[in-house]
Amino acid sequence: MNNEKTKVLIIGAGPAGLSCAYELSKKGFEVEVLEASEYVGGMSRSFEIWGQKVDLGPHRFFSKDRSINKFFVEVLDGEYTSVKRLTRIYYKNRFFQYPLKFTNVLFNLNPFTIIRILWDYSIQRINPIKNPATFESWVTNRFGKKLYEIFFKSYSEKLWGIPCSRIDADWAAQRIKTLSLVGAVLSAIRGNAGNKHKTLVDEFSYPKNGTGELYEKCASKIRSNGGKIKLSTPVKKVILNEDNVAKGVELMDGSSVNADHVVSTMPLTSMIKGLDNTPEQVKVAADQLYFRNTILVYLEIDGVELFEDNWIYVHSPDVKHGRITNFRNWCPTLYGNQNTSIICLEFWAFDQDEIWKMENGKLSEIAKEELGKLNLIPKHMEILNSKVIRIPRCYPVYETGYQEPLKILENFVDSIDRLIPIGRYGSFKYNNQDHSILMGLLVAQNIAGEKSTNLWEVNTDLEYQEEGEIKDVLIQ
Template identity: 35%
Template sequence: MHVKKAIIIGAGPAGLTAAFELLTRTGIQPIVLEKSEHFGGISRTANYKGNRIDLGGHRFFSKSDRVMEWWHRMLPIQALPPGTPEITYHRMRRSLQSGGSGPDPEREDNVMLLRPRKSRIYFRRRLFQYPITLSVDTIRKLGLWATFRIGLSYLRTVLRPLPEEKSLEDFFINRFGRELYRTFFQSYTEKVWGVPCSAISAAWGRQRIKGLSVRKVLGHALGKMFGRKGTSAKTETSLIEQFLYPKFGPGQMWEETARKVRELGGVIHTGRRVDGLTLEDGKVVAVKATNLATGESESYPADFFFSTAPLSELIESMTPAPPPQVRAVSQGLVYRDFVTVGLLVRSLKIHDETEQGRKLIRDNWIYIQESDVQVGRLQIYNNWSPYLVADPGTVWLGLEYFCNQTDALWSSPDADLEALARTELARIGIIETSDVLDATVLRVEKAYPAYFGTYDRFEVLRTYLDSLQNLFPIGRNGMHRYNNQDHSMLTAMVAVDNILEGRTDKSNLWEVNTETDYQEEE
């Protein structure tokens, strides 16, 4: 009897979700080809001398019940101490009540923690709440005149909004006013993308920020005053105040998923570089890959193909070659890379003042809005999970630098990048260089698919991909879409739905993460 097979390119969240879904819902055997020796893609966790690095920072929160329940089945949620306020995640309500059953993270490793979310903006050597709140603290730090200008600018925008949002700059201005945009959004966003906000499509804002605005922020603040918690799936994602997180970082989720895929009969080959796709009669018939350990070429015929590979690479690997206009769009797609410098330090110069005295700041990450440094964001890994840090008496930091592979920053020696990180954090008053104990550097290629270059002609590429009946592009790079990991997982789930239903129209794949609430309503 012929057992149908599916080749899955990439062992990130989308690829591993597709493999698990195929194994548990169909009779199709998945074969996963992963270029590296790691699982999770940019959601993997790197381990440096027992200190773990979460590449990019991954909150486990989704407005999709389907994803939340999937995570919960893979890694159970810790038992919450009595008196913990109930966390409402729709159908998961009972799972997150205090006093319920659940593993103790002090005794067991396969567990999801419930963590508080806190992020702030570092601007003018001061910390501001994120999202920005209209509070006495904000006004004091900004000054009355700057606050007045921001308020006046926002009112002007409310009365006379820009009639058409052509760019990300237009998107920000219409939601926050020109002054607030220039103060708290422009510098960081342009660090991330390396181009002016006026050159980026407004589609990025509509996808990543969705319904967030000054009105939503004010409404959220008023809701908190009257006791409403910011953990419901009805809350804008940027305002969620608690999230789930694997004990040892996001990579733990994908290592466990990979283990279960193999246990269920799926095949995962690491160290396999995909070099080509063979097409016949509007279908993919085989994938060619190189075994990086032996240098041997391998061929993998199958019935279905899932790809999380960057579209620019996927299109170029096809034989016969796609039409010239399709290749022109794929070749013009732009990606942004980033470098994480891990710094282990004795302490920080900035603190939270508490009744018990000075404590480590509670932020998971801090957006660095200072124009005199290159660092864009600072992670404090102790606050993601205390188990990410080998010595709890130290502070484990991740400095994120956004760049292109053609930039000098990308190719700089590790020692120079470590020195840059120490110097910049000291310059803006966050650490003393003498407090640095150790450092390491990690580089991530094609971390962010960009919404400029030939992105305005992406429909040409999508139409061609949709014409290949048994090819399912999924995930962030597979669809050239700035997805969070839950959206990437949903694309894999929907692709398997389509196979089970015999559906050839793939429009529902592309609809994931396009609506304002993305599956928020029941």
Template identity: 30%
Template sequence: MGTSRDLIVMGAGPAGLAAAWRAAQRGFQVTLLERADHVGGMAASLDVAGIRVDQGSHRLDQATPEWLLADLRGLMGEDLQLRRRSSRIRVGDQWLSLPLRMDEVTRRLPPSLLARIARDSATMSLRRDHDDTYASVVRGRVGPALYETVYGPLAEKQWGVPGHGLSTMQAHRQAARLSAWKVAGRAVGRLRQKRQLSTGGYYYPRNGFGQLVEALADAAVDAGVDIKLEAEVDRVRVYEDEVEVSTQDGDVVTGGLVFSTLPLPVLARISRPAPSLTSIESAARLRYRAMLLVYIVHKGGRWSTFDSHDIPDPRTPVLRISEPINYRDNPADPDDHSVLCAEIPCSMTDEVWGLDDESLADLVDETLGLTGLPSVDRIHVESRRLGQVYPIYRLGYENDLTEVDAWARMIRRVVTLGRQGLFIFDNIHQALLMAYDAVDAIRDDGRFDRYAWTVARERFSRSGGGGH
């Protein structure tokens, strides 16, 4: 059965939900298609042993514009909490707080490493590194000592590619963290004590990060959006006056405009007319890192006092271990057990991808022992597998992305946005801002203002965020 709408949104992640909601508020008829049986994408929450947990470590950045926060508070009220970050990172054989505290840095790191950091800081202006790879940019900004101890191992673990095989874009998207370590290096050189290098605050919903996307979905439905779950899109046909979107179960929706948050390689595969062979080949070279999430239920109350632990150590594939109940203040959370979430970036062809839950839990236990973290009194374990999480900014990816993006921009009545739709690794608030900008570019007559959207994308590219 066919349905005709003003706007079809493909994908119910944060960007898709926000765009559908905003468009419906403006009076447009909107259908949102999502292949999963729930909304939220990677930002969704789930229940493990009676505790709401996230798919990895998610926060709403404190840099979120106040007007956007006002909209979200309107949906969640006081459940949107301002929290103080309480994270740690393993540097060498020591744990350091994030945000960095200079008393910890100077007290806990070995004198030999502190001397190297201070020397790198003092000679930074004398170095003439080539800014042609992630490794060269980061070495130039924080020095060889911190690169070899923190950033090199983190890069290879997270993206599966050594730093010298990654684009400089990856370094530019880590500007805030790089600047914190750069300041740390200068402070070590000047022996400044008890200095905290950032405020480290963030917003987080009382009932898990998924509460944010669920609130967006509820608001969208209230505004008139038709959300169809378990509706995987298998064809997008573009005609002169409309776009026809069909799903695997046989439904067909036609509309005047489509917002796609699908991964660009997927959109290239299902679009008709099909892109050129060159664009198809370029799309196939845009790769993503998968993520394996291991949830371990710990008996005996909270496992730690920290919300997350980052682990550059190359001896373990675990990148981060978080404890969801520490991200929020929720009296409904139980006090007799907790849940840990271990993040393992990998390829779907890696051996770890095929391990059973108990083997994964044993791997996490080994990680705890290697890094000096407390042991877990395990009473349950379960896992989740996400196939496309981190865009891999390998050297030369820009040429392929430019080719595919140029094709996508030329598709009549189709607009790509969001993390997957633009092949970017952005924050949640940035995805929401882009959704707002996309809806703002729809004229009252339903036509899409490509000029306004291009300006918005350029602004986003320059600043790492959008505007309103």
């Protein structure tokens, strides 16, 4: 097929949609991106409040994949900075380094707890759970029950809103692959010389004006290459012809746009349920998959030296939020000459939860109250402003057994020609930016006939993203 005469419609201008459009526009395809909101970047956008730039929660860019890093450098024209990473876990009024360091854990816990940790760990080693299918059994197998209870249970249950015994082991396998207590002890003894611990990455590359700058620049390059990006243009449904081939989309305003291929990054479940020919059992499968929402509460603090972390995981079960980001500790280009700090507290909720429906003023009050409980901010510093942002369908929930309905959806979409779902909620995968970008780049290569990668396997088959030594992973 002649590239110039082939039109590709892309639903969504997040990392997946834009990387795909960028790659196709470079190859000479006619591309049109339709974005529901009035901005590009999706969940990875940046924006300005109180004279400073912020992201939607912490957005660290990280990849070991050459094609993804090439995309990052090329789109930003080599203009990015390097951010030193400090992240800790806050639990029962104490800070634990994250990724966990054994000496730090020993120092922070009482001797009885330490004995219990070692005992539970030994028991688990001697008698491991066979084929752990849940997050709880997977983590307990690797760390022992006590460490699981302290460092995984409360945070994971806040995040997912269901007990860890109902969270699929896939999530653990993707995010905490081979961390082991023995490895942590050895690394503490060796002082981490030589072989860095697998989840230890203490520096990362970052666009100077927030993570969203990558996508703003990408959008402008797509336009320079002749591609179109239409904002505030929500897609209602994908249209198929009588031969089960995608032929375009219908917009919310009732108009339609034709294309030779449709790449969708809108939620997989609603995209499938919107099609005209979806069988009842596929709709039932779609209804079994669901998402978790995020509420971000930004607070402007009258001071610049609050705490030194980029973000803190808040495990303490006595507060509802699970993570705090301090944008002052990312890079000076975010705050310029302002002398206040912006922090962001993350809460997670389902649609039906009271907190999701709560009005913004009440949410800000809860955030301020919880911040006070943690004693993170010096008492003399005032909170000057607050802002609430809600992100629906933020996390695809990997509830045990989710693979079965997902497989039904995958098989159904695979039976439709020229309709390609990718992205985080687009393919129901717990993607980071890099995974979504990779999907975008690969789908472009598939459409151009250069490769035929199975896109459902991106992410789950990727090597663990934090593996390896820092010199391998920093973008040079």
